[in-house]
Amino acid sequence: MHTKTIAQLAQGLRTGDYSSQELTEAYLARITQHQDLNSFITVTEHQAIAAAKQADAILAAGDAPFLTGVPIAHKDIFCTLGVKTSCGSKMLDKFISPYNATVVEKFNAAGAVSLGKLNMDEFAMGSSNETSFYGAVKNPWAIDCVPGGSSGGSAAAVAARLIPGATGTDTGGSIRQPAALCGITGLKPTYGRVSRYGMVAYASSLDQGGPMAQTAEDAALMLQAMAGFDPKDSTSVDCAVPDYSAGLNNSLAGLKIGLPKEFFDEALNSEMAATIEAAINEYKKMGAEITEVSMPNLKLAIPAYYVIAPAECSANLSRLDGVRYGHRCENPADLNDLYIRSRGEAFGTEVKRRILVGTYALSEGYYDAYYIKAQKIRRLISDDFNKALEQVDVIMGPVSPTPAFGIGEKTDDPIEMYLADIYTIAINLAGLPAMSIPAGFIDNKPVGLQIIGNYFDEAKLLNVAHQYQQVTDWHQQTPKGFE
Amino acid sequence: MSLTVDDVNKIAYLARLGIDAQDTESYAKDLSGMLDLVAQMSAVNTDDVTPMAHPLDQIQRLRPDQVSETNNREAFQAIAPQVEAGLYLVPKVIE
Numbered sequence: 001m002h003t004k005t006i007a008q009l010a011q012g013l014r015t016g017d018y019s020s021q022e023l024t025e026a027y028l029a030r031i032t033q034h035q036d037l038n039s040f041i042t043v044t045e046h047q048a049i050a051a052a053k054q055a056d057a058i059l060a061a062g063d064a065p066f067l068t069g070v071p072i073a074h075k076d077i078f079c080t081l082g083v084k085t086s087c088g089s090k091m092l093d094k095f096i097s098p099y100n101a102t103v104v105e106k107f108n109a110a111g112a113v114s115l116g117k118l119n120m121d122e123f124a125m126g127s128s129n130e131t132s133f134y135g136a137v138k139n140p141w142a143i144d145c146v147p148g149g150s151s152g153g154s155a156a157a158v159a160a161r162l163i164p165g166a167t168g169t170d171t172g173g174s175i176r177q178p179a180a181l182c183g184i185t186g187l188k189p190t191y192g193r194v195s196r197y198g199m200v201a202y203a204s205s206l207d208q209g210g211p212m213a214q215t216a217e218d219a220a221l222m223l224q225a226m227a228g229f230d231p232k233d234s235t236s237v238d239c240a241v242p243d244y245s246a247g248l249n250n251s252l253a254g255l256k257i258g259l260p261k262e263f264f265d266e267a268l269n270s271e272m273a274a275t276i277e278a279a280i281n282e283y284k285k286m287g288a289e290i291t292e293v294s295m296p297n298l299k300l301a302i303p304a305y306y307v308i309a310p311a312e313c314s315a316n317l318s319r320l321d322g323v324r325y326g327h328r329c330e331n332p333a334d335l336n337d338l339y340i341r342s343r344g345e346a347f348g349t350e351v352k353r354r355i356l357v358g359t360y361a362l363s364e365g366y367y368d369a370y371y372i373k374a375q376k377i378r379r380l381i382s383d384d385f386n387k388a389l390e391q392v393d394v395i396m397g398p399v400s401p402t403p404a405f406g407i408g409e410k411t412d413d414p415i416e417m418y419l420a421d422i423y424t425i426a427i428n429l430a431g432l433p434a435m436s437i438p439a440g441f442i443d444n445k446p447v448g449l450q451i452i453g454n455y456f457d458e459a460k461l462l463n464v465a466h467q468y469q470q471v472t473d474w475h476q477q478t479p480k481g482f483e
Numbered sequence: 484m485s486l487t488v489d490d491v492n493k494i495a496y497l498a499r500l501g502i503d504a505q506d507t508e509s510y511a512k513d514l515s516g517m518l519d520l521v522a523q524m525s526a527v528n529t530d531d532v533t534p535m536a537h538p539l540d541q542i543q544r545l546r547p548d549q550v551s552e553t554n555n556r557e558a559f560q561a562i563a564p565q566v567e568a569g570l571y572l573v574p575k576v577i578e
Contacts, residue, residue: 098558191538205537234544235537303523310517314498321499323571328564334574336499344501352500356491356510357517359498370521375534377524382535415516431538455539 002030002161003478006070006218009164013059013069020059020069024052024113027071031115031162034482037138039147039157041076042084043116051113058111067225068111074167075154076117077124078104078209079198087200088122088132088150091326091346101198102230103167103209110225118166119153122348123317124174124202126150127420128410131350136407139182140479141445145404148178148420154212155182159446160482165213165222169199171206172305173399173424176436179212180399180448183438185465185475186212187219190456191431192237194223195230203312204235206305206428215475216437216465220244223458242459248466253287255464258392262298263423268398271442276398279439279449282471283396283464291392295384300377301426302418307361307374308429314358317351353414382430385452389432394464395452398423399436403445423450433458437465438474446474484518486511 001009001018012018028045048071055069079085079097081104086092100108107114121131129137129152137152139145140160147156151168155178158166168175170188179186187210194209201207211222224244230236257280264273280290322328322342329345332338347355361370388395401422410417427434432452439449449468453461469475486494488507491514495502502510556569565572 096562098555098562192541231546235541237539237541297527300524300527303521306517307521307524318498322564323573324559325562325564332574335576338574339499340496340501343499344503347500349506352502353510353513353517355498355500356494356514359500360486360494360514360518361521363494363497372534373524373529374521375536376529376532377527379532379535380527380529382538414513415520418520429538 001026003483004164005214006067006164006221009070010066020052020055020113021049023069024048024071024115027115027163034160034162037140037156037160038135039119039137039153039160039162040073041086041088041117041119041134041153044083044114047083048113048115055111055113065109065111066221067107070112071115071163072107072112072165072167073115073118073157073163074104075120075151075169077120077169077200078167079200080104080114080117083117085117085200086133087124088120088134089346089348089351090133091320093133093327095325099198102195102232103199103226106225112225115163118157121150121152122351123200123313124150124169124171125313125350125354127173127177127417129153129178130407130411131348133348138407139404140482141183142404144406145445146181146407148181148400148404150174151212152178155179155184155186158182158184158212158214159479161478165211165218167209168212169207169209170428171203171309172428173421175210175212176399176424176434176448176450177421179436181404181446183446183474183477184212184214185216185219185435185437186210187223187435187458187461188427188433189223189227189458190433192235193433193456193458194226195228195233195236197230197232201316203309204316205312206309216435216462216469217245217248220248220462239456244459244462247459247463250463251287252283252464252467255283255288255394256392257283257288257290258293258388258395259290260293260295260298260388260395260397262295263397268401272398272401272447275440275442275447276449279468280396282468286467286471293388293391293395295388297377297380297384298426301381301429302422304374304377304381304429305425306357306418307370308378310354310358311361311371312358314355314362317355350414378429381426385426385430385432389454393460397450399448399450403442403447427452431455433461435461435465437468440474484522485515486518
């Protein structure tokens, strides 16, 4: 039953094919069997069994919310009451959250059963899951390769069918890139669509939580549970939540797809280009019309991101000072020593790099040249997307320049690692929703197709993704050893 | 843009971030590389562009000035490194 989708499991639970407890025990057994993947940081076995029993009682009583009894797991960036929330860092290795993130509350209310917390890059800073304090996660498709990041544990666990769906977060590609590298479906919603309350902040103007699952149909069910206005998040947008499943089967005849010429230039390798073109051909067969669009400022997305994200990170992570929670050094000589050593001992190298760059960019005399300049570039990039989306319904392209790369291959060169997000980062700067769906393989490693839509047009993205999944079976393939 | 070891030490102090002396040089190299990447922005004239702080140009939402949260002091202090009588303890700051 571990290959079933959330939609199938929810149905099976209703018809009594299995109980939530049976499902939960089966998935927990798989998590234990495949712990070598290192996809989980914490497995909450006892809480999960208790929640599953409760779900079974609710199911038996009838009128249960749709996800009742379905096992899921949360990226370890979402605060979970009474459960360690490490954010992949030594800083929060002993942090037991005193409250639930809104996303966690919403999944609880929808009846889902959480099996634990998933591995991730430290404070979501990374594209390979190698910056985690808990070690690298392995890609189930190629065990010596990275799963992508920062939601690498979520992607690997769903790909290995250790869990039917997981939460992720995306600041520069952290849902879409691991989804692509692990051959699953991931959706980064519009900025403000999903509450950030209780989601440990990295870059507050870019961070957004979203679903990671096998199929677009499942992503729609998960987003339904996650989305909505939250007065506890000052950047949450008060905008009605549509029925994300209602339009999944809409015809794509006449759909206008834009292909940015900047995505398909000489920098894109020929195998990746051929795979993406094959996917776009499937859309042509379904009646879509293809138009070339141009986004001249796209090449500035990585430079602007590496000012804005580190600047916001340096401000956000200043709260981790060894005073109220988190790691504290032994025997501090004075207050400065307490701050400096607590932070120095507990943050990893990549987090330190970004705090330093951000601190520099925000320091006196440099603020205008870096932060304001980057925010102006951000406007230009956003304008490029808005212009393109006046002509077309969705924009398509690659998610990642390459399939999964080897563990350790890029760790010595941070800039090389940053370029892994070249096709995803601009979307966060613009705040648009985007998906990654499985679209083929290169050397037996999965490749993702990126679908970008207009603000709050998640239902359209899900429809476009679902239709592709009706005529292809890339999303149904399971890595060897995990069938 | 090239940062020196001294620059790195100054920035690290501003961030109250301890870094090992033997790593300072490699941070200087990595940070200089990041700033070179970022320098590509200067190729574009942005004189008439309004900086974008929020993707949807939303402004800060206000709420009525009423108590809306319950007191969770005990739960929050239960996870603090050092507390006494409801206060967070730090090394002495006033002589």
